[in-house]
Amino acid sequence: MFRRLKDCHNVEDFRLLAKQRLPGPVFHYIDGAADDEITYRRNTSAFEDCDLVPNVLAGVETVDMSVKVLGQTLDIPLFCSPTALQRLFHHDGERAVARAAAKFGTYFGVSSLSTVSLAEIGEMITTPKMFQFYFHKDRGLNDAMVDSAKAAGFNALALTVDTITGGNRERDLHTGFTTPPKLTARSLFSFAAHPAWAFHFLFGEKFELKELAGHVKEGSNLAISVGDYFSSMLDQSMDWSDAEALRARWDGPFCLKGVMSVEDAKRAIDIGATAIMVSNHGGRQLDGSRAPFDQVAELADAVGDQLEIILDGGVRRGTHVLKAMAAGATAVSGGRMYLYALAAAGQAGVERTLGNLRTEIERDMKLMGLKRLSDINAGMLRYR
Numbered sequence: 001m002f003r004r005l006k007d008c009h010n011v012e013d014f015r016l017l018a019k020q021r022l023p024g025p026v027f028h029y030i031d032g033a034a035d036d037e038i039t040y041r042r043n044t045s046a047f048e049d050c051d052l053v054p055n056v057l058a059g060v061e062t063v064d065m066s067v068k069v070l071g072q073t074l075d076i077p078l079f080c081s082p083t084a085l086q087r088l089f090h091h092d093g094e095r096a097v098a099r100a101a102a103k104f105g106t107y108f109g110v111s112s113l114s115t116v117s118l119a120e121i122g123e124m125i126t127t128p129k130m131f132q133f134y135f136h137k138d139r140g141l142n143d144a145m146v147d148s149a150k151a152a153g154f155n156a157l158a159l160t161v162d163t164i165t166g167g168n169r170e171r172d173l174h175t176g177f178t179t180p181p182k183l184t185a186r187s188l189f190s191f192a193a194h195p196a197w198a199f200h201f202l203f204g205e206k207f208e209l210k211e212l213a214g215h216v217k218e219g220s221n222l223a224i225s226v227g228d229y230f231s232s233m234l235d236q237s238m239d240w241s242d243a244e245a246l247r248a249r250w251d252g253p254f255c256l257k258g259v260m261s262v263e264d265a266k267r268a269i270d271i272g273a274t275a276i277m278v279s280n281h282g283g284r285q286l287d288g289s290r291a292p293f294d295q296v297a298e299l300a301d302a303v304g305d306q307l308e309i310i311l312d313g314g315v316r317r318g319t320h321v322l323k324a325m326a327a328g329a330t331a332v333s334g335g336r337m338y339l340y341a342l343a344a345a346g347q348a349g350v351e352r353t354l355g356n357l358r359t360e361i362e363r364d365m366k367l368m369g370l371k372r373l374s375d376i377n378a379g380m381l382r383y384r
């Protein structure tokens with residue numbers, strides 16, 4: 001079936017449109033995950049193992065969807081997790097996501113592997129911005145990234161802690177995906193089948209990892225896989241003392257992205273973290289690891305009074321957001337829920353997917369008898 005933007009009513013619709021619009025290797029880089037993709041599937045299916053128990057007759061003609069997280073008040077409880085290489089998915093890349101997130105009054109997470117500079121994003125939007133930090137072996141690069149994020153007025157820093165080595169993303173091995181894509185006979189065939197994408201990639205603005213350019217050759221045009229990038233460029237000796245030093249260098253709200261155990265969450269409190277993102281990197285790293293929704297209640301019960309808890313990953317519906325918050329999450333974030341839409345239709349796509357999800361959250365709150373999100377509680381969830 002030939003799909004258009006106006007046919008996209010949910011995340012899966014955007015996924016299918018993205019599949020239609022992108023060369024196969026690029027689509028599978030977004031859509032794929034590690035090993036047998038068991039964790040990736042569980043991240044979403046975990047939400048199906050419990051049910052919401054609504055209250056009625058609650059007078060819900062207006063509902064307040066705002067939440068406070070990482071020092072900012074967001075208009076909706078869902079924000080855009082940091083993701084790499086966005087200009088590969090749509091030529092407007094981070095510019096499109098920044099403007100869409102701004103319209104919805106929510107955090108825009110910007111990756112260390114961004115294809116638009118932090119300075120440009122800082123000038124473009126005044127709404128909340130999170131910088132996602134990868135701890136590189138090159139300390140000069142690390143310092144420069146923190147300085148750029150501060151200078152660009154970023155509100156929060158998230159240190160990713162679940163990419164100490166590259167996950168085994170077998171779809172990328174099958175397709176030969178590298179960044180930037182290599183020009184081989186196979187990739188040229190795939191480009192030819194997607195002329196709109198290929199035109200922008202081949203003749204548009206140069207593809208570059210903006211914060212890395214000038215520090216590492218991977219910042220410009222050497223094609224390597226993302227797994228190889230993690231394994232060769234990031235510092236595998238990173239430990240709690242490095243996280244603490246980074247926290248001290250960053251004087252605003254600070255978050256560890258990829259914390260799953262209660263023990264680590266307690267250490268996050270000890271080093272002064274504001275929040276943790278309960279995440280397995282969208283199933284792209286350790287296959288067989290626990291899903292964020294399966295783990296969030298345990299973390300909220302243990303440390304929820306001392307640490308903000310952001311559930312990251314698997315979210316495809318408004319009810320997933322409400323279930324996460326009922327289980328104890330302060331806020332919720334996701335990657336693919338907006339990346340498919342970016343690939344499908346740029347800024348208009350991201351606005352439509354965030355609009356769909358906002359409408360779902362509002363409708364679901366009304367159907368749950370919730371005037372505000374602070375009224376949601378674990379008693380509204382029943383596990384089967």
Ligand SMILES: Cc1cc2nc3c(=O)[nH]c(=O)nc-3n(C[C@H](O)[C@H](O)[C@H](O)COP(=O)(O)O)c2cc1C
Nearest residue numbers: 030081082083084111160281282313314334335336
């Ligand atoms: C294509 C893609 C690129 C990503 N790039 C990054 C990144 O650069 N840094 C990071 O911390 N997480 C990255 N992530 C992980 C996301 O921040 C987030 O944890 C994940 O997408 C959540 O799962 P979901 O896609 O099911 O929402 C990436 C995810 C995807 C799908």
